[in-house]
Amino acid sequence: MLKGMSPESVNQKPASAGGFPRPVLFISRCLGFDSCRYNGETIRDPFVEKLKPFVETGTLCPEVEAGLGVPRAPVRIVLHGDRPILYQPATGKDITPDMLAVTEAFRNETQAGEFDGFILKSRSPSCGFKDVKVYKSDGKDPRNISGSGSRGTGFFGGAIAETFMEKFGLPVEDEGRLLNFTIREHFLLRIFTLARFRMVKESNTIQALIDFHTDNKLLFLGMNEGGMRELGRITAAYNKKNLADTLDSYEKELKKTLVKPPSYKAMINSLQHAFGHVSRDLLPKERGFFLNLLEEYRDERIPLSVPVKLIASYAVRFDNGYLLRQNLLSPYPPGITDITDSGKGRDY
Numbered sequence: 001m002l003k004g005m006s007p008e009s010v011n012q013k014p015a016s017a018g019g020f021p022r023p024v025l026f027i028s029r030c031l032g033f034d035s036c037r038y039n040g041e042t043i044r045d046p047f048v049e050k051l052k053p054f055v056e057t058g059t060l061c062p063e064v065e066a067g068l069g070v071p072r073a074p075v076r077i078v079l080h081g082d083r084p085i086l087y088q089p090a091t092g093k094d095i096t097p098d099m100l101a102v103t104e105a106f107r108n109e110t111q112a113g114e115f116d117g118f119i120l121k122s123r124s125p126s127c128g129f130k131d132v133k134v135y136k137s138d139g140k141d142p143r144n145i146s147g148s149g150s151r152g153t154g155f156f157g158g159a160i161a162e163t164f165m166e167k168f169g170l171p172v173e174d175e176g177r178l179l180n181f182t183i184r185e186h187f188l189l190r191i192f193t194l195a196r197f198r199m200v201k202e203s204n205t206i207q208a209l210i211d212f213h214t215d216n217k218l219l220f221l222g223m224n225e226g227g228m229r230e231l232g233r234i235t236a237a238y239n240k241k242n243l244a245d246t247l248d249s250y251e252k253e254l255k256k257t258l259v260k261p262p263s264y265k266a267m268i269n270s271l272q273h274a275f276g277h278v279s280r281d282l283l284p285k286e287r288g289f290f291l292n293l294l295e296e297y298r299d300e301r302i303p304l305s306v307p308v309k310l311i312a313s314y315a316v317r318f319d320n321g322y323l324l325r326q327n328l329l330s331p332y333p334p335g336i337t338d339i340t341d342s343g344k345g346r347d348y
């Protein structure tokens with residue numbers, strides 16, 4: 001194990017918290033776990049703080065792991081010729097080999113399935129996974145930085161995204177992007193669904209998989225109808241000899257199904273489907289009220305949680321077993337997020 005990787009929290013079996021599974025997240029250590037930033041400070045990110053009681057965490061500071069102390073002079077990505085290097089202008093040190101070694105060790109030592117998601121420090125030349133400043137040099141001496149030329153990925157964060165997001169289909173975000181309500185909600189949907197699936201794998205029974213699929217049908221319908229059908233097909237194709245293969249295929253398809261945030265059209269389709277389970281027991285006025293809510297949701301005047309809560313209240317009122325078990329009605333612990341966002345608005 002990397003010497004700086006927090007050992008207390010990795011490889012732990014995610015226990016249930018208030019009926020919810022506990023996702024296992026990797027988080028950049030300076031996001032509220034240690035004062036390891038270049039200036040000796042930490043960053044208390046409100047969302048990470050809210051998450052902490054509900055998740056298991058593994059943390060690392062790649063710069064400290066690469067041998068830089070705290071405090072330290074800042075490092076930058078500098079395009080030296082056509083090769084980006086991780087450079088500390090104040091000392092003239094090229095940190096690239098040490099950082100590549102840390103990154104490689106992390107990739108080699110992290111088991112597939114160890115984490116359900118990643119939260120990285122935004123725009124850091126080490127941890128950032130997108131939109132990181134890349135400075136230009138004169139091509140002869142990296143000390144001759146001539147300004148910030150372009151944007152790229154941090155050395156560690158870029159490798160995390162390449163391996164765990166692109167190859168393994170896991171959610172990778174930074175605390176800046178998670179200010180956006182849509183991105184935050186999608187991230188939460190993914191990590192809690194993946195944590196639930198982790199429990200299916202641990203139980204290693206077809207019944208657990210069937211229950212998981214049934215519990216998530218409306219959620220999947222609202223995210224990716226094609227994915228939902230393919231997941232159903234994989235479950236139905238099970239025969240007694242191939243549980244491991246079935247779980248493996250299901251997990252791969254599940255990650256693909258969850259990759260994109262739900263479109264409002266698909267989510268309205270799912271909500272209408274849910275409504276069909278209770279509508280005949282409602283008064284015409286109540287039916288009209290719900291359909292108006294869907295219009296408001298379509299027009300981005302109310303968040304998804306409003307029609308979802310109304311469906312949940314009908315599920316309780318009519319004791320509708322099918323709806324009550326749907327994770328769409330309660331995909332992650334209440335109070336973990338709120339509707340305030342970065343002002344970028346909802347893009348679905």
Ligand code: SF4
Nearest residue numbers: 029030061121124127
């Ligand atoms: S951004 Fe990454 S490398 Fe920089 S202080 Fe935070 S954990 Fe360490």
